[in-house]
Amino acid sequence: MSATSTEEVTNILREHIMCGQIHPGERLQQERLARALGVSRTPLRTALANLANEGLLQYEANRGYTVRAFDRKDIIDGYAARAVLEGLAASSVATAGIDFSTLEKMERWLDIGDTALAKGKLDPKDIDAYRRMNVCFHDEIIARADNRWISELVRQTQLIPFASNRMIVWQDFDIMYRTHDDHHRILEALKRRDPIRADYLMREHVNFAGEYLAQCIETGRIITAPDVSASTTELVQ
Amino acid sequence: MSATSTEEVTNILREHIMCGQIHPGERLQQERLARALGVSRTPLRTALANLANEGLLQYEANRGYTVRAFDRKDIIDGYAARAVLEGLAASSVATAGIDFSTLEKMERWLDIGDTALAKGKLDPKDIDAYRRMNVCFHDEIIARADNRWISELVRQTQLIPFASNRMIVWQDFDIMYRTHDDHHRILEALKRRDPIRADYLMREHVNFAGEYLAQCIETGRIITAPDVSASTTELVQ
DNA sequence: GCTCGTAAAATTGTATCCAAAAAGGGTGTC
DNA sequence: GACACCCTTTTTGGATACAATTTTACGAGC
Numbered sequence: 001m002s003a004t005s006t007e008e009v010t011n012i013l014r015e016h017i018m019c020g021q022i023h024p025g026e027r028l029q030q031e032r033l034a035r036a037l038g039v040s041r042t043p044l045r046t047a048l049a050n051l052a053n054e055g056l057l058q059y060e061a062n063r064g065y066t067v068r069a070f071d072r073k074d075i076i077d078g079y080a081a082r083a084v085l086e087g088l089a090a091s092s093v094a095t096a097g098i099d100f101s102t103l104e105k106m107e108r109w110l111d112i113g114d115t116a117l118a119k120g121k122l123d124p125k126d127i128d129a130y131r132r133m134n135v136c137f138h139d140e141i142i143a144r145a146d147n148r149w150i151s152e153l154v155r156q157t158q159l160i161p162f163a164s165n166r167m168i169v170w171q172d173f174d175i176m177y178r179t180h181d182d183h184h185r186i187l188e189a190l191k192r193r194d195p196i197r198a199d200y201l202m203r204e205h206v207n208f209a210g211e212y213l214a215q216c217i218e219t220g221r222i223i224t225a226p227d228v229s230a231s232t233t234e235l236v237q
Numbered sequence: 238m239s240a241t242s243t244e245e246v247t248n249i250l251r252e253h254i255m256c257g258q259i260h261p262g263e264r265l266q267q268e269r270l271a272r273a274l275g276v277s278r279t280p281l282r283t284a285l286a287n288l289a290n291e292g293l294l295q296y297e298a299n300r301g302y303t304v305r306a307f308d309r310k311d312i313i314d315g316y317a318a319r320a321v322l323e324g325l326a327a328s329s330v331a332t333a334g335i336d337f338s339t340l341e342k343m344e345r346w347l348d349i350g351d352t353a354l355a356k357g358k359l360d361p362k363d364i365d366a367y368r369r370m371n372v373c374f375h376d377e378i379i380a381r382a383d384n385r386w387i388s389e390l391v392r393q394t395q396l397i398p399f400a401s402n403r404m405i406v407w408q409d410f411d412i413m414y415r416t417h418d419d420h421h422r423i424l425e426a427l428k429r430r431d432p433i434r435a436d437y438l439m440r441e442h443v444n445f446a447g448e449y450l451a452q453c454i455e456t457g458r459i460i461t462a463p464d465v466s467a468s469t470t471e472l473v474q
Numbered sequence: 475g476c477t478c479g480t481a482a483a484a485t486t487g488t489a490t491c492c493a494a495a496a497a498g499g500g501t502g503t504c
Numbered sequence: 505g506a507c508a509c510c511c512t513t514t515t516t517g518g519a520t521a522c523a524a525t526t527t528t529a530c531g532a533g534c
Contacts, residue, residue, distance in 0.1 A: 004298050004517065030486070040519045042279075045487090046286050053290035055389065061241050062486060062525050074385070080329075081386040084321040092317075148311070149318040152292065153390045241487065267516070277489045282517090299495050299516060 005039050010047040012037065017056050017067055020161050024069035028057070054159050072214050075163045079210025082157040083203040086138065089145035089154075090186060090202035091195035098144065098190050106140060106187055109133045113180040122173050130176065135166055137183055141190070141202075163213060171221065175212055179205070242276045247284040249274065254293050254304055257398050261306035265294070291396050309451050312400045316447025319394040320440045323375065326382035326391075327423060327439035328432035335381065335427050343377060343424055346370045350417040359410050367413065372403050374420055378427070378439075400450060408458065412449060416442070 016022050034044045052059040058068045070078075098106075112133045116126035142151055158164040170176040182205040189198035253259050271281045289296040295305045335343075349370045353363035379388050395401040407413040419442040426435035 006517075007298065029484095031484095041486090042518050042520090046283065046517095049283055049286050050290055053287055061244065063527095064486065077384040078386050080325060080384060081322060081390060084325045085318060085390075088317060088321045147314040147317060149315050149394055153318060153322075153393065156390065157386055243487075266514095268514095278516090279488050279490090283487095300497095301516065 005043040006046045006050075009037055009039060009043055010050045013047055013051055014054070014056065014159075017051070018159070018161050018164065022067050024067050024161070026067045028065045028067070030064065055156060056159055056161075070160050070163065072218065075160060075214050075217065076210050078157045078160055078163065079206055079213070082154055083206035083210070085150050085154050085157070086142065086206050087199040087203040089142045089147070089150050090190065090198035092145040092147065093141055094190050094193050094195040094198035096144075096146075097193055102140070102144065103187075103191060106137065109137055110180070110183055110187065113176075113183065117173075117177055117180060120173075122171065122176065127170065130170065130180075131165075134179075134183075138165065141186075162217065165209065179209070182208075241280070243280040243283045243287075246274055246276055246280055247287045250284055250288060251291070251293065251396075254288070255396070255398050255401065259304050261304050261398070263304045265302045265304070267301070292393060293396055293398075307397050307400065309455065312397060312451050312454070313447050315394045315397055315400065316443055316450070319391055320443035320447070322387050322391050322394070323379065323443050324436040324440035326379045326384070326387050327427065327435035329382040329384065330378055331427050331430050331432040331435035333381075333383075334430055339377070339381065340424075340428060343374065346374055347417070347420055347424065350413075350420065354410075354414055354417060357410075359408065359413065364407065367407065367417075368402075371416075371420075375402065378423075399454065402446065416446070419445075 013022075022028070028048060030041050030044055030048070034041045037044065048057060048065045049059075051057045052065060056068055057065045059065050113130055116123065116130055119126070142154055145151075158166065170179065182201060186198060186201045186205065189195075189201055250259075259265070265285060267278050267281055267285070271278045274281065285294060285302045286296075288294045289302060293305055294302045296302050350367055353360065353367050356363070379391055382388075395403065407416065419438060423435060423438045423442065426432075426438055
């Protein structure tokens with residue numbers, strides 16, 4: 001793929017920030033960063049502007065960009081917003097109904113979690129498969145809701161370093177068990193075309209994840225997915 | 238205020254697009270636009286990138302920026318997303334409780350609508366005051382919810398040309414009457430600290446506005462606020 | 475010793491210039 | 505006459521140069 005430098009730089013920087021390789025509060029000096037990335041300041045500045053618009057960076061006129069810091073409240077609040085949006089998505093899908101092939105696909109996804117949990121303990125490679133499955137499950141519902149605002153707004157709430165379901169790994173068997181049971185119930189509600197139940201199940205599901213995550217962060221029990229944090233070069237010395 | 242050219246250009250262009258002075262689908266040629274605005278292409282390009290991130294423009298690599306077109310579904314969907322977010326805001330405020338001075342302030346705002354509606358017909362200058370009051374009312378609840386995601390995400394859903402409550406003028410007495418009754422009920426729910434009622438009242442209030450607006454657009458009954466569309470110079474010839 | 479002011483250095487914002495890609499036009503061929 | 509190909513023009517992306525603002529450092533004054 002031959003994208004523009006701006007896009008490349010945007011993606012690289014986003015990943016670095018999401019993985020915490022550039023620390024919150026840190027100032028991003030343009031010339032230094034541009035040199036480190038092997039581009040001029042022009043595409044870098046566009047990339048910085050993009051990331052500031054996404055909420056990952058903070059911008060102050062004539063004072064440059066700094067990495068935004070997220071505290072416990074930000075994470076809880078983000079999940080709260082995401083909860084109502086994904087609840088709306090689930091409720092929309094339940095109302096519209098879900099076609100058979102999609103249903104079958106999602107049931108196969110749930111099987112992944114079932115077999116992993118059937119072992120009675122958490123296998124590392126199962127965990128990663130579960131994480132990817134979880135992302136697919138949520139994304140599928142959001143996509144089926146067919147509301148571009150939901151997709152876009154949920155995407156934004158995921159742009160918190162260490163706080164995305166794309167990165168976080170469930171380490172606690174009981175939590176994963178409970179969470180996966182939610183998945184089953186949500187799909188059941190979609191199947192039965194029960195928008196109210198789909199809504200409150202999804203809301204609770206997401207809110208619970210937020211609470212759990214915030215707790216994990218406070219106790220320092222955070223593990224990120226290996227394939228996300230990998231393949232990144234060092235930018236700051 | 239001596240902001241940067243980039244910020245000025247961003248604001249000017251946003252206003253032009255929101256007011257429909259630059260038509261959907263229209264391509265924004267950088268050099269021409271830069272000349273029209275009296276700046277070089279550099280700040281203009283940053284401004285375009287910002288607006289694309291906000292969702293007002295569409296960007297394609299090496300092919301430039303075009304004004305995004307919004308159809309009926311986009312508007313309904315945007316209001317649906319905004320509805321659950323503002324519902325969450327209202328519910329949060331109801332849960333946390335609302336202090337006396339804020340309550341008093343909001344009740345004074347509602348008086349504005351009451352006196353306007355007491356006349357039994359819609360006076361043009363009352364309408365504008367009502368529009369501003371309505372914005373304040375919603376913004377206040379969002380601000381009191383103290384969740385930066387809600388503020389930011391709701392702001393984004395407002396970025397649809399001709400579809401923001403900041404621009405739209407209620408022309409129908411009955412609609413305004415019903416809408417303002419919602420305001421009273423919502424404030425009552427906040428006062429009584431009833432988050433569930435606050436939530437569903439606000440959701441219905443916003444969803445209804447979306448439905449009504451979409452209907453108005455289809456029948457061509459759209460009037461924008463005078464102070465928003467004014468004070469803008471022509472950019473395209 | 476501290477504060478304030480001023481000047482130098484560093485950093486960001488803007489303008490201009492060059493390169494690359496896309497759009498437009500014309501000619502040739504089938 | 506229609507389509508394809510190539511060349512020119514236009515437009516966008518990126519690099520560099522310059523201007524404006526902020527930060528920092530130093531010294532005078534209290």
